[in-house]
Amino acid sequence: MNVMMLLEMASGAFPDRPAFTDGERGLTYTYSELFEAARSRAGSIQAQGASRMAKLDVSNLGTPLGLFASAWAGVPYVPLNYRLTNEEIEALLKRVTPAYLVTSSDRVDAFGALDDVHAVATDSFLDAQQNQSPIDGEWGMDPEEVAVLLFTSGTTGEPKAAVLRHKHLVSYILSSVEFASAPEEDASLVCVPPYHIAGIAAIMSSVYSGRHVIQLPNFSAEAWIELARQHNVTTAFVVPTMLARIVETLEAQGATTADMPHLNSLAYGGGKMPLSVIEKAMRLFPHTDFSNAYGLTETSSTICVLGPDAHREAIASTTESGRRRLVSVGQALPGVEIEIRDDEGKVLGAGERGEIYVRGEQVSGEYEGKGSVVDAEGWFPTRDAGSMDEEGYLFLEGRADDVIVRGGENLSPGEIEDVLLTHPAVADAAVVGVPDEQWGEAVAAAVVTKSGATIDMQALKDLVKDQLRSSRVPAHMAIWDELPYNETGKLLRRVVKASFIEGL
Amino acid sequence: MPTLKTGGRFKSAVCAGEIMVVAASGDDVELTCGGVAMVEAGTDALAGGEVHPDHAVGIAMGKRYITADETLEVLCVKAGDGSLAVKGDLLLQKDTKQLPKTD
The missing domain is CATH 3.40.50.12780 (ANL, N-terminal domain)
Structure with a gap:
């Protein structure tokens, strides 16, 4: 092998x-x-x-x-x-x-x-x-x-x-x-970093x-759009921040559709996709199949996929739980098993939040010089937090290490962020735990305002209190111009956290 | 025939076919192609031999074949005219589900 x-x-x-x-060198193998x-x-x-x-x-x-x-x-x-x-x-x-x-x-x-x-x-x-x-x-x-x-x-x-x-x-x-399986005319536009x-x-x-791969070494939305059209690209993979820029750029150009009739499939992953971005993207690319892939380095890439049909069903759904599927990372690939476990290692039921464990032949879970962290039954602890619904759709809730422990209660930053993002004036939100004398940790939230909108902090706190409960209400809040992300679209929570701690 | 181990590569003695073992129970079984025992891929070409007419459906590159009891699964890495069998029972072609393209 x-x-x-x-x-x-x-x-x-x-x-x-x-x-x-290799477009830069004008070379093809x-x-x-x-x-x-x-x-x-x-x-x-x-x-x-x-x-x-x-x-x-x-x-x-x-x-x-x-x-x-x-x-x-x-x-x-x-x-x-x-x-x-x-x-x-x-x-x-x-x-x-x-x-x-x-x-x-x-x-x-x-x-x-x-x-x-x-x-x-x-x-x-x-x-x-x-x-x-x-x-x-x-x-x-x-x-x-x-x-x-x-x-x-x-x-x-x-x-x-x-x-x-x-x-x-x-x-x-x-x-x-x-x-x-790829037809001869298929072309894939690859813009993810080669070390990822x-x-x-x-x-x-x-x-x-x-498939024929077109390499795009330095991503920009303009270059991506141009190459996709020039090479009649049929499939592509982007991280959420890239899709957000592509959507923004197309909108700024006044486009109502992306004008990429050959683009059959657009997959994304590597970080949390904001609901507003994927909804806009699906309108701009009405004939494109969208897939959301979730995976880790340690699992040889994708372990879960939310496929095109699930995307279409979710966006057409009239119920909140149906639309929520759009922010799911889908179901496990064949040959991959997923479990949600609590801190004691007990397997949790549908809808319960815990740490995501994965097992399968593609799962390595090994680090050089440190050995394997896979247990005797082959399960790898991802350190990602999440929950699964009755049909096995997985929802990510951030890193397990990001869980805020307030007065002995475990709070998920993702849950609070999701509520903040429903407010019409909020463009982006990051929730972290900061040291607190009384509670051990307190909730802190950095929010980005949509352009032209103003934010009433109290209204946001009330929203969290109404949708969740008072223990989830941020004790500290700040308005940021933008949130820090790494190049694959992962929110750098530690940067947000450090900034709040500095200001305490 | 040497033990079929995961990752091991074998070629047909009577046609162009080659396979890689994807999963094996570890039991000693003889895998045939075209009705004749397969040999390790590095082995020099064997003289003579023909594909048996009862074992002549052929194997296609990229297809996976599995025994009825699912104790042996192989991947065809080079197409050939012979069919795969264990103890005379032909392996079945495994249907793979087409997944959404994700990368």
């Missing part, structure tokens, strides 16, 4: 189909070209005696090539976040030596000077003339071999390196993608389905 097998099958079945297009390039670059990695291949650059042809060449050479592929500081990058590189590093040309000298780091520029890695020693023999089929080491975004402390073995990634693809699990998953599922 090896992810190279996925490319081998694609290259065997449709060798001349375009596989990846067909499936057979990518396969042969992987063979020669695996030789280059092996010749340096590297035990890892690291990639530090934006999305380009070197991204899929690096993933597959590493797999063929039998070394883990380590995509690094190129937005980190040089000090942070250096610290990560030192954890993966001896390394074969492919990076942008301006960084070759600095990082190539480190001990046991052999650095080559992306353009050299892509140049066939400079890689003329193809690897001898086949890739390994040991399912336990490590395919990818992915440093998690590390919202606190030192980043952890999640270990994804070939068995996890191949299981994920085999259970979620039908081989060669969604970026890895996009490569593998596009290859296995036979």
Whole structure:
């Protein structure tokens, strides 16, 4: 079992189909070209005696090539976040030596000077003339071999390196993608960062389905819209903040529909999608199938999907519970099991809030140097909080660590945020717990006002009191211009929290 | 034939077909393709042999095949003219549900 097998099958079945297009370089690999390039670059990695291949650059042809060449050479592929500081990058590189590093040309000298780091520029890695020693023999089929080491975004402390073995990634693809299912004219626009699990998953599922990937290295809504139209893009994945910008940009252009008749499917995930954004998007893209995917690095990407039919049913629903489905992340994929458990590990029933546990062959739950956090029965604690309804639709409620403990009562920030967001003047809201002498923790809320609107703090407090109960009413409130998000659309609650604590 | 282990790759002795084991019970079973025992993928080509007419439906790339008791599941990684069988019983093609594209 090896992810190279996925490319081998694609290259065997449709060798001349375009596989990846790097718009910046104006280069395209067909499936057979990518396969042969992987063979020669695996030789280059092996010749340096590297035990890892690291990639530090934006999305380009070197991204899929690096993933597959590493797999063929039998070394883990380590995509690094190129937005980190040089000090942070250096610290990560030192954890993966001896390394074969492919990076942008301006960084070759600095990082190539480190001990046991052999650095080559992306353009050299892509140049066939400079890689003329193809690897001898086949890739390994040991399912336990490590395919990818992915440093998690590390919202606190030192980043952890999640270990994804070939068995996890191949299981994920085999259970979620039908081989060669994409029609020849299908094109996928990939704009997620290459060092994010969604970026890895996009490569593998596009290859296995036979889809042509158009890479967009630096997202802007204008560039996304232009590329989608220019390449007749049929499928795309975006994070919520990207969809919000696409919607804003289309609206600013005065569009009533997006004018992308080829776009069959638009998936999103990676953070909480505001209801107003998805509702607008569904109006702007009336013929597009929307899917919401929920997954983690440690689970080889998607474990839950809210599919297109569920989207349409929810938006057409006349009941509140029916419409609420639109903010659900859907049901578990085949082969994936999900449970909600309380602090003592007891499995909770429908509608009860607790921590989300997941089990399945694609679930790794292992970190380098720290071992596995999966229990004896194979369950991985996600540290995400949530609840499931009677039909198995999962609702996310933020991180388990974000739960506010006020006077012994557990409060979910997500629940309070959802209520604040129903107020017509509120554009965005973040709720955190701050230290409180009397209660242990108190509720603090940062809200963003819709342009032109004014907010009456007391009205918001009354709203929370009426909809929930008095213990949920924010003791501290502040109006912010915007809330802090990371690049994949995750709310940086710790930043909000730190700001409130500073002001206490 | 060596034990069928998850991730193991085997080829047909009588056609172009190749499979990878997706799930196996660990019991010693002989998997045939075209009516003849499969061999490990790295093995040199075998001389002669023909696909048995009762085992000639063929296997298609990307399709998964499973025994009736679901103790063995394999993925076809190269198409071939022979059909897969254990103890003479043909494996069944497993239907996969088409999921929404998410990445």
